[in-house]
Amino acid sequence: VQLVESGGGLVQPGGSLRLSCAASGLAFSRYYMSWYRQAPGEERELVSGLADTGGWPYYAHPVKGRFTITRDNAKKTVYLQMNSLKPEDTAVYYCNAKWAERDYWGQGTRVTVSS
Numbered sequence: 001v002q003l004v005e006s007g008g009g010l011v012q013p014g015g016s017l018r019l020s021c022a023a024s025g026l027a028f029s030r031y032y033m034s035w036y037r038q039a040p041g042e043e044r045e046l047v048s049g050l051a052d053t054g055g056w057p058y059y060a061h062p063v064k065g066r067f068t069i070t071r072d073n074a075k076k077t078v079y080l081q082m083n084s085l086k087p088e089d090t091a092v093y094y095c096n097a098k099w100a101e102r103d104y105w106g107q108g109t110r111v112t113v114s115s
Contacts, residue, residue, distance in 0.1 A: 001025040001104045003095045008109030011085055015113070019080040021095030021106055028076040031099045034058075035069065035080045037091035037111075044094065048080060052099075062088070085113045 007019040019035065034049035048069040049058040057069045068081040078095065090113050095106035 001097075003097060003104055003106035005093065005095050005106045005109040008093060008111045010112045010114065012115050013086060013113055015085050016081070016083045017085065017111060019082065019093055019095075019109060019111075021078045021080075023076045023078075023095075023097060026097060026102075026104070027099075028097075029073040031097040031102075033069075033071055033078040034096040034098065035078075036094045036096055037089075038094070038108075039088075039091040042091075047093070050078065082111070085111075087113045089113050 002024045004022045005019060007017055011017055029052050032049060032051055035047045036044050037047050038044040047060050047063055048067055050069045050071055059067060066084045071078040090111060092108040092110050094108045097104045
């Protein structure tokens with residue numbers, strides 16, 4: 001199983017980024033897909049999640065209204081559109097796939113929001 005994140009980088013406050021997580025080696029459509037982030041010196045936190053059928057996404061309070069999670073089961077990819085980025089969004093963003101006892105992580109992609 002592989003989860004490969006991409007799309008991170010340096011962006012100015014107020015800017016946008018779109019993260020992608022391409023999955024392989026798993027029955028993607030069965031999995032609950034999530035994005036977590038970990039800022040320096042902080043614990044990893046859940047940012048957003050989306051069930052296998054799509055449906056109602058979850059957003060952590062700090063990102064609600066600014067971030068949008070989507071998934072394309074045919075491409076085995078989950079996305080995180082991040083708008084109106086703030087310096088406090090700076091972190092390494094990780095993709096997670098979860099189904100029953102199966103729990104997989106990507107290697108992370110770094111997002112830096114700074115002027």
